[in-house]
Amino acid sequence: MDGSLPGTLNDPRSLNRAASALRCLPFRRAFYRLLSGEAISSEELSRRADQTELTVAPLSSERAEDHFIWLIRVGVLRREVDGQGLTERVRLTPMGRDLLEGWSEEIPRAGLLERIRHGLRRRWPRL
Template sequence: MDGSFSSALNDPRSLERAASALRCLPFRRAFYGLLSGEAISSEELHRRDDQAQLSFVRLTSDRAENHFIWLIRVGVLRREVDGQGLTERVRLTPMGRELLSRWSGEIPRAALLERIRHGLRRRWPRL
C-alpha cells in the first residue's frame, strides 16, 4: 500500500496521536524496525539480550504489554493472528510504517509537556 493511500485512510488527529505515542514511549526505532519484519511478544522482548538497543529503559514484560496495548489502541501495532486466532505477539501496522517513514533516524523524544499530555490522554482518553 503506498503512503498516499494509507494517509487518506488515517485522519490527521489519529496520525498525530499515534506519532505522539511513538515520541513519548520508551521504544527506539530499532524496536519498530524489528516489528516490521517479525512479530514479538512482551515476554520475548523482556528476555532479549539486546533490549537496550530496542528501548531507552529496561522493561518488564507487564510494562511492555501495557505499552503494546496502548500502541494497538492508537493504531501503530496489531496482534498477530495464527490458525487459532489472536496471539500475544504484535506486529507493525501500515499506519505505524507510515509514521516511521517521517523520521530518517531515531524517533525524536517528546518534550516534558508533550509527555505529560500524552500520559493524561492515555489514562483519561476523553480529555
C-alpha cells in the same frame, strides 16, 4: 509531523496521536524495525539480550505489554493471528510503517509538556 501521509485513510488527529505515542514511549526505532519483519511478545522483548538497543530503558514484560496495548489502541501495532486466533505477539500496522517513514533517524523524544499531555490522554482518552 503534519499528519498528511500519502496512502493512509487515517484522519490527522489519529496520526498525530499515534506519532505522539511513538515519541513518548520508550521504544527505539530499532524496535519498530524489528516488528516490521517479525512479531514479538512482551515476554520475548523482556528476555532479549539486546533490549537496550530496542528500548530507552529496560522494561518488564508487564510494562511492555501495557505499552503494546496502547500502541494497538492508537493504531501503530496489531496482534499477530495464527490458526487458532490472536496471539500475544504484535506486529507493525501499515499506519505504523507510514509514521516511521517520517523519521529518517532515531525517533525524536517528546518534550516534558508533550509527555504530560500524552500521559493524560492515555489515562483519560476522552480529554
